[in-house]
Amino acid sequence: MAKTLADLSEEGFEQMLENMSTPEYDALTVEEFFNILAAMDVADEVHLRGHIKEGQFVFDEPAPLPVKGNVLQLGPKRIVIDLHPTS
Numbered sequence: 001m002a003k004t005l006a007d008l009s010e011e012g013f014e015q016m017l018e019n020m021s022t023p024e025y026d027a028l029t030v031e032e033f034f035n036i037l038a039a040m041d042v043a044d045e046v047h048l049r050g051h052i053k054e055g056q057f058v059f060d061e062p063a064p065l066p067v068k069g070n071v072l073q074l075g076p077k078r079i080v081i082d083l084h085p086t087s
Contacts, residue, residue, distance in 0.1 A: 017046070017064040033075050048072070050081075057081045 048067065049060040059067035059081075065074070072079040 014064070018062075037074070052083070055083070057083050 046064055048063055048065065050057050050070075051060065052058070057070045059070065059072065061067060065072060067073070070081045072081070
């Protein structure tokens with residue numbers, strides 16, 4: 001088991017992000033949550049995909065981060081994507 005985030009392989013990092021997208025992600029300890037956030041700082045990119053459904057943006061699932069509908073959940077923070085019509 002990796003002792004620090006720097007010790008994680010790319011596969012280990014991806015697995016950690018994948019685990020965060022499970023329904024049990026809210027069972028993470030505070031330390032685990034902040035380790036995942038720190039790991040995202042190390043990653044060059046985190047890709048999230050989505051599509052338009054009935055005029056609203058919807059994240060594709062499964063995703064490397066916890067998403068539902070148009071919401072990206074990062075611990076207690078919710079990032080909501082709202083679309084507006086173009087003029």
